[in-house]
Amino acid sequence: MKTLYLALAVVVPVTLAAAAGAASDPDKPASPIYGVTIPDGYRQWEFIAPALEAPPLDELRTVVGNRIAVDAYRAGTLPFPDGSILVKLAWKKTASPDFEPASVPGPATTVQVMVKDSRKYATTGGWGFGRFIDGRPVDEAQHRTCFACHEARVPQRDFVFTRYAP
Amino acid sequence: MKTLYLALAVVVPVTLAAAAGAASDPDKPASPIYGVTIPDGYRQWEFIAPALEAPPLDELRTVVGNRIAVDAYRAGTLPFPDGSILVKLAWKKTASPDFEPASVPGPATTVQVMVKDSRKYATTGGWGFGRFIDGRPVDEAQHRTCFACHEARVPQRDFVFTRYAP
Numbered sequence: 001m002k003t004l005y006l007a008l009a010v011v012v013p014v015t016l017a018a019a020a021g022a023a024s025d026p027d028k029p030a031s032p033i034y035g036v037t038i039p040d041g042y043r044q045w046e047f048i049a050p051a052l053e054a055p056p057l058d059e060l061r062t063v064v065g066n067r068i069a070v071d072a073y074r075a076g077t078l079p080f081p082d083g084s085i086l087v088k089l090a091w092k093k094t095a096s097p098d099f100e101p102a103s104v105p106g107p108a109t110t111v112q113v114m115v116k117d118s119r120k121y122a123t124t125g126g127w128g129f130g131r132f133i134d135g136r137p138v139d140e141a142q143h144r145t146c147f148a149c150h151e152a153r154v155p156q157r158d159f160v161f162t163r164y165a166p
Numbered sequence: 167m168k169t170l171y172l173a174l175a176v177v178v179p180v181t182l183a184a185a186a187g188a189a190s191d192p193d194k195p196a197s198p199i200y201g202v203t204i205p206d207g208y209r210q211w212e213f214i215a216p217a218l219e220a221p222p223l224d225e226l227r228t229v230v231g232n233r234i235a236v237d238a239y240r241a242g243t244l245p246f247p248d249g250s251i252l253v254k255l256a257w258k259k260t261a262s263p264d265f266e267p268a269s270v271p272g273p274a275t276t277v278q279v280m281v282k283d284s285r286k287y288a289t290t291g292g293w294g295f296g297r298f299i300d301g302r303p304v305d306e307a308q309h310r311t312c313f314a315c316h317e318a319r320v321p322q323r324d325f326v327f328t329r330y331a332p
Contacts, residue, residue, distance in 0.1 A: 046210055047212075047213040050216035051270050052259065053268055054267040060217070060218060091332075096327070101219055101220040102218065102219055103218040104328075108331075153265060154264050161265060165271040
């Protein structure tokens with residue numbers, strides 16, 4: 001019985017996230033061009049890898065993925081299947097007040113989302129993009145730059161920069 | 167039916183991890199002093215926060231927690247309840263080959279584990295410690311340093327350095 005409760009508790013966010021990630025919720029702020037929204041429950045998704053972004057951004061970052069995306073990473077599946085969603089969380093890199101050699105997350109900065117839908121986003125490698133600050137999408141001009149950079153730099157990995165950290 | 171399958175797939179690692187984290191598996195390499203082992207399934211646990219460790223270690227890190235620990239973080243529960251387990255993964259910080267401003271995880275270095283058991287580890291703040299390289303615990307001398315540092319620096323947070331990244 002205890003196991004069943006655990007199961008339900010975990011499944012709810014997964015199900016919500018799968019629905020919301022499809023960018024079909026008209027009540028949520030959606031990115032220009034792509035109509036991508038921030039998926040519910042993403043903070044509970046499995047992490048793919050951390051990263052560090054040099055100044056001027058000077059950020060610590062963590063990419064998480066939904067179940068479809070994580071399974072694809074583990075299996076080495078490329079291209080990622082439709083329904084894959086990746087979310088990158090970012091924070092200003094801040095000196096730890098507790099341990100001098102460490103830097104830790106400061107204030108959150110952006111949330112960036114990639115949603116795979118090979119039909120809907122056929123002209124951008126099958127990916128829709130969304131970049132959000134305080135839950136609001138940034139402007140169309142910024143969104144126009146997403147795919148060009150991904151396409152130029154990581155075409156061999158289905159346009160995804162982040163690799164799975166072992 | 168699809169939902170039920172998802173539920174089972176997720177619950178299995180959670181259950182295994184809870185059992186293994188208690189350091190009761192005699193077949194797994196255990197840390198000196200504490201007898202802490204690497205919990206099964208920890209790579210699938212929710213992430214608490216990333217961090218950067220300056221040279222000479224020069225590492226990117228991510229702390230994950232089991233369900234008990236994550237729930238305590240979200241609720242702001244201190245001290246952490248018995249059964250809480252935190253695992254810190256670490257990798258050499260490496261320049262991204264794909265995007266110049268970014269640094270990404272290189273080779274994995276250590277896995278560090280904290281297990282809360284207020285009776286078993288009563289003399290070390292209720293925490294047992296394990297530091298592992300390639301799955302093998304480091305020596306007793308290194309393990310003797312764990313609690314002294316945690317005790318000196320973060321007594322107000324139940325001896326846990328890492329804060330939950332929003």
